[in-house]
Amino acid sequence: MRVSGTVPLFATALLALAASGPVPAGAAAESGGGSAHCARQERVHVPGAALQQSACLDDLTTAALAGTPYTDTADQAGLTAKGTRNPTGVPGSQIDGYFPDDSTSNATHGWQHDAQFVIRLPDHWNGGLVVTGSPGNRKQYSTDAAISDRVLAQGYAYAATDKGNTGPDFYRDGKRPGDAIVEWNDRTTQLTRAAKKAVAQRYGRAPRRTYMTGISNAGYLTRWQLENHPELYDGGVDWEGTLWTADGPNLLTSLPTAVAYGLGEADADDLYRAGFARGSEFLWAYHQKAYWGITQKIYRAEFDPSYDSKCPGPSAGSTTDELLAPCASDASYDYAARPASVHRAVARVALSGRIGKPLITLQGDLDTLLPIAADADVYGRMVDDRGRGRLHRSYTVQDGTHTDGLYDTYPDRLRPVLPCYRSAFDVLTAWVEDGTRPPADHTIARPASGDVVNSCSATEATAATRP
Helix, strand or coil: CCHHHHHHHHHHHHHCCCCCCCCCCCEECCCCCCCCCCCCHHHCCCCCCCEEEEEEECCCCHHHHCCCCCCCHHHHCCCCCCCCCCCCCCCEEEEEEECCCCCCCCCHHHCCCCCEEEEEEECCCCCEEEEEECCCCCCCCCCHHHHHHHHHHCCCEEEEECCCCCCCCHHHCCCCCCHHHHHHHHHHHHHHHHHHHHHHHHHCCCCCEEEEEEECHHHHHHHHHHHHCHHHCCEEEEECCCCCCCCCCCHHHHHHHHHHHHCCCCCHHHHHHCCCCCCCHHHHHHHHHHHHHHHHHHHHHHHCCCCCCCCCCCCCCCCHHHHHCCCHHHHHCCHHHCCHHHHHHHHCCCCCCCCCCCEEEEEECCCCCCCHHHCHHHHHHHHHHCCCHHHEEEEEECCCCCCHHHHHCCCCCCCCCHHHHHHHHHHHHHHHHHCCCCCCEEEECCCCCCCCCCCCCCCCCCCCCEC
């Protein structure tokens, strides 16, 4: 088990600052509205942006942009498996900028300014727009390889937000408990509206279809947007979205048990009762070191800062060891017993299940940060309880876990979720645009052979659970 070799990737993603520098040699000169390449670029003004910079690029994909100011490969660490094949050769325009904000956690481009975004406008447009936010507490380029490359190659315009605050100290943003995550939702709505108008300026008409999607915290954003602003979207794909409910379950009801386990104060049966899957035990040591402690302490600090004001305190840490270390007090954290004010803070960002547009949820059954039994399974029931089951499908990826990078350590025990996500996105667009009814809820089996890094069919059911 190569735990020590994998943990630094997570820490690098937490601490990495985006590269900045001159426009690369491969960048083309800005074009006027009369040419196909980057046509009308000079007319695109992102509504509400305090600053924007445009570039006409020969290729908008990650392989071409690596090492330039137009992406940040360090912030993508651990999200995809080695050997993942991505398309290349998508010319078009890129707009980087930020909306007015008073927090400064995002140092990308040397701006020291939050609410940063990226909008990519391919020359060959299919009439659609894909919007996402950053997973975890990463920044706007974090899903370039996982999401941007493929949707750009399919012809979609693409927009991503840093959610308004970044890094492990995100909880310091705002004045009230819950403010930082409230801002995530607001910034996503803001970018969606602005990107639609930017697309119209570039192509001469508004997008015909707009899809919301994302990983982990951005999967949460996808659920929240389709519940609260369905008028902005035509559908969405939620990849292992974080579940927030005022009375639980949520992160703060499952992770304290994981922290206690890491400190020797709980056993395996306690983890099973908290929702962690049998069969995921080989992943526990890694998550104990890299995820459980830091995740519990920073989200507890966001919603319940008075529980332990000294840990994490004003910062989650300045070194890798400090960042990843758990707060001992979190081992006995009891969300249900916390004051009503804490539950009200979570209620500000809570999900309801009342989606207004088609949504596909995808999660691995070995997710050891957000156990599927306490996350996607619960959210599916919430959607059903709201009478919206006809708009929802939930697909379980056998042997999938929270970050595909772990496949490289356990290729005989895991499979990447990304190819299944890409297939699910195609299932969604066929559902929305062609009226093709998607398969019932089911488990996507891990094949015994073949290229699991790059191939998956979300339509191949092994066990249907809902029509």
